Amino acid sequence: MSFEWFVALRYLRAKRKTRFISIITFISVAGVAVGVMALVVILAVMNGFEEEIHSRIIGINAHVILLRFGNEPITGYDALADEIEEHPDVVAAAPFTYTKAVLQGYGGSDGAVVRGIDLARESRVTEILSNINPPLEDLETEPGGLPKIIVGDELAKRLRMSLGDTIVVASPFDRVLTPMGFMPTIGRFELASLFSSGMYEYDQSLVYVDLEESQSFFGLGDGVIGIAVKITSPYDAPLTAASIVESVGGFPYRTNNWIELNRNLFTWMKTEKRVMFWILSLIIMVAAFNIASTLIMVVMEKMKDIGIMKSMGATAQSILRIFVFEGLVIGVAGTIIGSVAGYVLAVLLDRYQFVSLPGDVYPIETLPVAMHGLDFVFVAAAAVAISFAAAFYPSWKAARLEPVEAIRRE
Numbered sequence: 001m002s003f004e005w006f007v008a009l010r011y012l013r014a015k016r017k018t019r020f021i022s023i024i025t026f027i028s029v030a031g032v033a034v035g036v037m038a039l040v041v042i043l044a045v046m047n048g049f050e051e052e053i054h055s056r057i058i059g060i061n062a063h064v065i066l067l068r069f070g071n072e073p074i075t076g077y078d079a080l081a082d083e084i085e086e087h088p089d090v091v092a093a094a095p096f097t098y099t100k101a102v103l104q105g106y107g108g109s110d111g112a113v114v115r116g117i118d119l120a121r122e123s124r125v126t127e128i129l130s131n132i133n134p135p136l137e138d139l140e141t142e143p144g145g146l147p148k149i150i151v152g153d154e155l156a157k158r159l160r161m162s163l164g165d166t167i168v169v170a171s172p173f174d175r176v177l178t179p180m181g182f183m184p185t186i187g188r189f190e191l192a193s194l195f196s197s198g199m200y201e202y203d204q205s206l207v208y209v210d211l212e213e214s215q216s217f218f219g220l221g222d223g224v225i226g227i228a229v230k231i232t233s234p235y236d237a238p239l240t241a242a243s244i245v246e247s248v249g250g251f252p253y254r255t256n257n258w259i260e261l262n263r264n265l266f267t268w269m270k271t272e273k274r275v276m277f278w279i280l281s282l283i284i285m286v287a288a289f290n291i292a293s294t295l296i297m298v299v300m301e302k303m304k305d306i307g308i309m310k311s312m313g314a315t316a317q318s319i320l321r322i323f324v325f326e327g328l329v330i331g332v333a334g335t336i337i338g339s340v341a342g343y344v345l346a347v348l349l350d351r352y353q354f355v356s357l358p359g360d361v362y363p364i365e366t367l368p369v370a371m372h373g374l375d376f377v378f379v380a381a382a383a384v385a386i387s388f389a390a391a392f393y394p395s396w397k398a399a400r401l402e403p404v405e406a407i408r409r410e
Contacts, residue, residue, distance in 0.1 A: 004318055007309075008325035011298060024294045025330060031287025032334025033341060036383050039280045040342025041349070043375045046273045048350075048368025053199075053269070057262055059127035060197050060206075062094075062228030064241045065256045066248070073223025080248065081121075081227050087247050089231050089240045094121035095224040097214040103151075103207065104168035105159025112155060112207050114169065116214025116224075125230040128208070132193040134163075139192070139210035147213045149189035153196045154204035165191045171218055187217050234258065277378075284383050287334065288390035291327050295394035299323065303401065310403040323395035324388065331387020335380050346371055 012025075066084065068074055074095070081093040097116035102109055119139050123129045132150055141147045149167055151159075161167060171185040189209065197203055215221065231240045237257035245253050259266070299306070306319055349355060350369035357366060 003314075004321040005325055008322045008329065011302065011322070011326055012329060024290055024297070028287055028290035028294055028330050029334040029337065031290055032284055032331055032383055032387065033338035035280065035283035035287055036335050036338025036379055037342040037345065038283055039277065039379045039382075040339060040371075040376065041345050042276055042280060043273065043379070044342075044346040044369050044371045045349070045367050046269075046276065047370040047372055047375070050266075050269050050273070051370050052368045053265070056197060056199050057258060058234055059131070060199065060202055061258045061261070062125050063231045063234045063237045063258055064229040064244060066093075066227040066229060066244065067225070067254050067256065069252050069254055071225065072252070073220050073225065074227065075221075075223045077224045077227060083248060084227060084229055084244060087240075087244055089233065089236075089243065091230040091232060092121070092124035093227050093229045094118060094125045095211065095227050096122070097211065097218065097220060098225045099171065099214070099218050102170045102172065103155070103159060104170065105156075105161040105165070107158060107160030110155060110158055112152075112205055114171075114214060114218075115206065115208050116211045116218075117208055118211045119208075122228070125228045128195075131197050132195050134193055136193050139208070139213070141210070141213065146188050146190040147209060148192035150193045150195050150208040151191055152203035152206050153194045154200060155207070156191070156194055158204070161191055163191055163194070167191055169217070185217060185219070281382055281386070284386050288331075288386045291330050291387055291390040292394055294330070295323055295327055295391055296397075298326070299394050299398040302398075306398055306401050307403045310401070316399040319401075320395045320399035323398050324391050327387055327391020327395070328384065331384050331391075334387075335383040338383070339376055339380060343371065343376075 066074075066080075074080065077095040081095055084090055084093040094117065097114075099114050099116075101112060101114045103112050117128075117139070119128070119136060129135060136148070136150070139148045139150070146166065149169070151161065151167065156162070159167070167189050169187050169189055195203065195206065195208065209217075211224070215223070229244065231237060233240070237259050241255035241257045245255050309319065310316075346369050349367055353366040355367045
């Protein structure tokens with residue numbers, strides 16, 4: 001052990017002339033520990049929210065969507081989907097239509113997005129089967145019955161509709177000529193299942209109908225609006241999307257992906273996480289003032305010792321390191337205690353879920369937790385850096401003391 005470390009540790013263990021300095025030392029360690037613990041837990045919860053939102057968006061939307069420029073209908077989509085599935089990074093592909101319409105129920109009318117799908121193929125691309133209740137094998141119209149429709153549960157509540165009810169769908173963008181002039185296309189559908197993803201934005205605006213029924217109803221002929229694609233690595237969607245377009249010949253095809261479509265949401269979540277990190281770092285900075293005040297009082301208490309050590313040949317750099325090491329020990333001790341306490345609290349939150357959330361406000365009912373190793377590294381590095389900065393000024397002042405002046409004051 002070096003001379004500086006030996007003296008720094010002796011100063012920490014030595015009995016003080018006044019207990020007040022020891023109390024402040026413990027408060028400094030506790031302050032750093034509380035700040036680190038708060039940062040670790042908050043970042044774990046925000047990571048959990050981010051991953052939960054990602055998983056729900058991925059479960060509802062395809063990773064990549066193949067479209068035509070000008071949103072022109074895609075014909076020959078079965079062969080095109082088969083070609084896309086031959087791509088090494090593609091898991092499955094499913095054609096779909098996508099049109100805005102007005103739904104009429106017992107509770108009034110409301111706008112919605114009508115998505116035409118082949119349920120069997122769509123279930124290979126998204127998690128629609130796990131989001132609908134009761135489960136359906138297909139959306140094909142039964143003989144003598146009305147076409148089936150799946151409605152988001154929030155939208156069904158607003159329209160006051162329940163399973164088995166008849167819903168009127170009107171498309172103001174697709175008009176037919178009648179003796180009364182041009183009229184919007186109107187159809188009747190049977191509410192066969194409710195869609196619940198946990199994301200209010202989707203549950204209050206999204207409905208599903210059979211692909212062939214939507215083609216007929218909206219006048220698309222044998223075309224579709226796009227092809228939904230599931231890939232092996234969702235977070236590589238932008239690169240894979242470009243590769244898919246190239247594999248099908250490029251123009252007139254283009255792509256969207258789930259990351260670009262939700263870029264604003266993801267940017268907001270990252271910004272919020274960054275801001276929370278800096279705000280909660282203020283707790284550690286408050287503890288840093290306690291470290292500085294502790295070292296200032298230790299320097300005043302050990303002034304005679306500093307004078308003696310300097311007169312015996314200790315350099316100013318050695319004195320500086322003694323008190324810097326003392327401040328770092330306080331900071332590192334608080335960081336270790338806070339990291340362990342934060343980890344334990346995050347594990348308890350994840351396992352026992354004793355913090356509940358209002359279901360009508362948040363898409364989940366308990367706090368999600370996801371701990372990342374890099375977060376622990378960043379928090380620990382920030383805490384130690386702040387502790388070092390707080391310890392430097394008192395240590396620098398101690399290093400500048402002249403031996404004769406230090407001893408004479410005693």
